[in-house]
Amino acid sequence: MQFGSPGDPPGYTSLWARLFSADAALDEKCVQEMAYSVCDRDPRGAEERRADALSALIQQTTMSCLCGDADCEATRGNPPDKNTIIYxxxxxxxxxxxxxxxxxxxxxxxxxxxxxxxxxxxxxxxxxxxxxxxxxxxxxxxxxxxxxxxxxxxxxxxxxxxxxxxARIRTVSQPGGALPETRYIPSRALADFIRCRDLTCRFPGCDAPATDSDIDHTVPYPVGPTHASNLKCLCRFHHLLKTFWTGATGWQDRQLPDGTIIWTSPTGHTYTTHPAGAALFPALGPATPVLWDGDPPRNTNTEHRGAMMPRRRHNRAQNRARAITAERRLNDDLVAEHNRPPPF
Structure with missing residues (x-):
């Protein structure tokens, strides 16, 4: 199943999937029946109702009629609450x-x-x-x-x-001249601002959502404070890359007060990324305070910093095989317990 296509218009996402023929026939019938479960006064067209019915099936909820009549027989009541969250x-x-x-x-x-x-x-x-x-x-x-x-x-x-x-609404404010926070993990208000200002991972060419990314100190803590002028979003992969691939042959980054990040690659090439949220929402755009006069300080890292990169003891295939083996062992134990003769 694939969500999204480069040709999708703003506000819409295409969905493509390859299903077994029997499953597809059943799914089509379910979507069709749900699309026509609303009353005749529903203002949506057939195709729009089918799309909404598919979303309702995926979300395991009911399809509400939008006719607006309080006595509509097709009204199913409020949909059940879900734990799925979008931002x-x-x-x-x-x-x-x-x-x-x-x-x-x-x-x-x-x-x-x-x-x-x-x-x-x-x-x-x-x-x-x-x-x-x-x-x-x-x-x-x-x-x-x-x-x-x-x-x-x-x-x-x-x-x-x-x-x-x-929706549950929470205000996100530009921190302005707020003082640096005295801890490593930023407060909820500061983290919200950083994610809304950046919207995506700030590494060149990466569009991982900010809500799925880590908040990185450009100048590592505690030399670099927990402050909007020293924080940005990086996905886990690029966070590890930036943290452990350092030194003369590693990636270097510098953050400007307006959230711009200037990256220098191991080959000496420079790449500049700008905060997308500041471009879409001008209220997030004003620069935050300057933390240093001149060049920012740098932590002294040894040339063997890369040796500290965390590594998996087992790859994904091995973890999956171990999980399947453990599940089968548990099932065998349950079957054996069920077939055990009763005590005399």
Whole structure:
């Protein structure tokens, strides 16, 4: 199964899968039956209902009718709460406008199982706008700015409204002149800002979602403080690469106050990456304070730093084989216990 294609329009993701013929026939019948389980007043077309039915089946929930009538017989009630979480970031004005237009009530009262916005929840609308954000409000004639779904890309504002009913919103603010934190792990508020500012891994050419990435100190802690001007998102692979492939023949990185990262490869080539969130959401763009005058300090690493790279004792195939063997042993024990003759 494959999700997404380079040709997908913003806000939409294509789905491709190869199934056994019998399973495909059964799945098609289930989707068709669910698509027509709503009443005739439902405003969606047949293809749109089929797409929504497929999503409902995958999420193991029910398909709600959108006719809006309180006495609709096809209404299945509220869908069950799920533990699946998606993260969305959007401007305050976009959230306000879509909540008012969708008449979804107060989105801050998200139900159980919703994610924590700011980095989002199911249909979560994190708000990167701080106290200095644009307060034009939903009355503005300009169209609402799009949102961003971590791991999926840009979401047009008109598609955000149906997701707001179950969203839990958390404000994400630009830290401004905040002092460095006195611990290695950043606070939740600071981590939210870093992830919303970066959106993806900051290594050149990597688009791993920031929500699945580590938060790295550009100048290693404790020489480098836990501060927005010294933090960025790196996926686990590139975090290990940056941490252990150091020295004269390793990767070097330097962070500017606006979140720009300048990388120098072992061959001497330089690559510059810019925070995508700051480009999409101007409230996240202002530079954070300068931490050092001149070049930043560097930790003194030995030439054998790479020897400290953590290594697996067993590869994935070996781990899988061991898990299967253990499961079979457990099943054999259960069968033997079941077939054991009763004591006299």
């Amino acid at each position: 969305i970031v959007a401007d305050r004005d976009t959230i306000t406008a879509e909540t008012d237009s969708g008449d979804a009530g107060d989105p801050s009262d998200g139900g159980p199982g919703d994610g924590d916005p700011g980095q989002g929840g199911p249909g979560d609308g994190g708000d990167p706008v701080g106290e200095d954000g644009d307060e034009s409000g939903p009355e503005s004639c300009a169209p609402a700015a799009p949102a961003f779904v971590f791991g999926a890309g840009i979401l047009p504002a008109v598609l955000l409204s149906p997701l707001m009913a179950r």
